[in-house]
Amino acid sequence: MSLARVNWRELFARFGLVLALIALVIILSLLSDRFMTQSNLINVLRQISINAIIAAGMTVVIIGRGIDLSVGSLLALTGVVGAALAVGGLPAGIAIAAALGLGLAMGVFNGAFVAYAGIAPFIVTLAGLTIFRGMALAFTDGRPISGLPPIFMTIGYGSFLGLPVPVWIMLGFLLLTHVILRYTALGRSIYAIGGNEEAARLSGIPVRRVLLFTFAYSGLAAALASVVLNGRLNSAQPSAGVMFELDAIAAVVVGGTSLFGGRGGVFGTLVGALIIGVINNGMNLLNVPSFYQQIVKGGVILGALLIERVVSTRRS
């Protein structure tokens, strides 16, 4: 391909997101001299870590043509249960493992209704959203749990090789998700089901088991995010995570994963989470009132979808 005949559309479709992020970073560093500092950039990474972890699980569900609205409530539930077990005297490692196991189990619960009872994911996880929240509130009687063992402080505030621990956890989980999606037979099955469930079924792919996995994985992601959040707050709140599902979905779709399934990936989700995180951070630095921040955030989501739509319809 000669330089004069660069296919801009192709280039944009592939790298448009990253270019948008770079453009955003340049603009913000011109507008505020506090933006382009090492501490602020690390700050942005730490701020997005919880959303990015949840969004990684959400990406897996959405590629399989599902949606998981229950993640915010599930984060609250696994957070308070894990914290209570740790405060109650169980070794912290076991308490954390129990929280992760609970997230997985609740994800299986969602997935079973979707895959085996055939109920729409939107409905199942909408029910999950209120059920898990109710369980978290009932379990704690509505009160926060504090006095967590010191390992939670380490998770929330420690750092390793110059990066905060939450950022490492985020990167590790994103990498795991990427490997599952791109290099395993399971990942291939998820793309196939999201792209054409009927064709996948007629090819002998165990569609129900794979769908069950996607929801279980999303549950695990929510539980992992709750461990990080407990560390950051050094306590567990039954009211934590309200609306987190929307932030996660926003990161996924801004990151170019199709809500219609079968297309996308977790790298895009990371960039999506970064774009949203950078915009939030920039608006804070520029002292934009929070009401306006919400408007801008919604606008960014719409803009990203619009661009995706233009690019993808031109392509086909």
Added chain:
Amino acid sequence: MTLLAMRGVTKRFGAVAALSGVDFDLEAGEVHALVGENGAGKSTLMKILAGVQPLDDGTMTLEGREVRFRNVSDAQARGVVMVYQELALVPALSVAENLFLGTLTGIVRYRALRERARALLAQVDLDLDPETEVERLSIGEKQLVEIARALAREGRVLVLDEPTAALSSSETERLFELIAKVKAAGVSVVYISHRLEEVFRIADRVTVLRDGRLVGTRALGDTTPDEVVEMMVGSAVHRYQRPDRHRDERLGRFELDIAGEAPIEITVHAGEIVGLAGVIGSGRERVLPSAFGLRDGARWGEQPLRSPREAIRAGIMLVPSDRKSQGLVLELSVQENVSLGTLSRLQRFGFMRPEAERAQTRHWIDMLSLRPPLPHKPVRELSGGNQQKVVLAKALAIEPTVLLLDEPTRGVDVGARAELYDVIDDLSTRGLGLLLSSSDTEELIGLSDRILVFRGGRVITELRPPFTYEEVVAHVTGARQLA
């Protein structure tokens, strides 16, 4: 008295000549059957009459005056109404709303509408609440609602395009009574059908089309089913037929419930191609889904087939009839599609083995001469014939012992079709057992070692080579049972 005369009607779709210089007459108050093989031009001729499509050349005279319909309401205004092969009701609206769709203006007076709807439904003997949503009706009831709608337009010419294809026999009886009734009221009926026993029962005259040309018109009293079949298929052209091969290695036997009175049995031998023939509604279209575990009550020998996974484990694989909605994941590449059925073999500890996957894809691309031979091209961008090769590659990669081919060349152009035939033939010489379900008689004759003909959920006959075109068509249309 001649009500309608079409003269020299010609219609092209791009390079396809759908109709060339066809003449067609309709008397007042007659039932006139229109027959011919798939693609003969029957629907196109009647769509021109009903104002759905314009003609390229030719004339139409209605009651002695030349007419030219620009659209459907033009034709309806002159009393020509058509019930389409693919029904055209709005599922979410009520029966009453559907009946008067397109005639409603301004504020709708629902009470009056209901009363008129009730009267119309009574005319077609349909005991239904006009408020019922159309999506809750059976196909037969929908058909009757369509006819009631045609009557609501006060038609003088009623065109029915393959109305009984999806009807049960009691629904068919009701339809025939209704046709007799409207005929008695002086309405002319054009009746398109593949079933000659129906034609000989209810029609006064029959017109035969072949490859877009008029073969002839006969009064039913002056002709026989055999003559009509002969008119449909033309002079005996010598076509490729496979030699009668002897084979004895039996692979197994299917026992399938295709909603007939009793389950059917099909024995498959190694290296054999079993053709399945029959019109839509004959049960033929249910055989392959059943053999792939998509319907209840299917067995392969002692092994029950309750899901595609069970069928695949038993060595049975399906190439489905609709490659876009059932065969392919259009978002994925050629390679990813070819691997879909063999993921468990292409992995180790859950991880895909890229070498094995590449090698497998390469093998099938070469074997089926896929063009272009690019494993990473999205299947969306391939031609119909090459997409079909990808579906075939996926199916063959699982190394089945029995391959089920459902309309394997539908929507595939002539060149690619010949290539697919070579591939299918080659597969049988390698010892695969194949079931070939097709509505293309020529394809069945060219590929099959024997042909099972279906009617009413049963195998009515088994044909052995040498096949003649007439013989197959005669059995499929039911002409043989009439004679």
